[in-house]
Amino acid sequence: MTIAQDMNELEAELKRLNSEIAELSPKGAPRVPGRAAPSTDSARLVVLKRQLATTKLKLAQAKGKENAGA
Numbered sequence: 001m002t003i004a005q006d007m008n009e010l011e012a013e014l015k016r017l018n019s020e021i022a023e024l025s026p027k028g029a030p031r032v033p034g035r036a037a038p039s040t041d042s043a044r045l046v047v048l049k050r051q052l053a054t055t056k057l058k059l060a061q062a063k064g065k066e067n068a069g070a
Contacts, residue, residue: 010059
């Protein structure tokens with residue numbers, strides 16, 4: 001696989017993760033101080049945010065390789 005293909009796949013994954021996070025995030029709900037009650041949505045959000053961070057790191061590394069090769 002080429003670096004350009006890797007970057008395209010990672011960018012598509014970023015878009016997918018961002019849209020899924022946006023769907024699960026509470027909209028207009030008031031923030032209550034303290035710890036949020038656990039739910040399946042909040043647990044899924046934690047997993048998605050970790051995946052998003054990993055994907056961003058991989059994309060940055062791929063861009064670094066592309067710039068080093070240029």
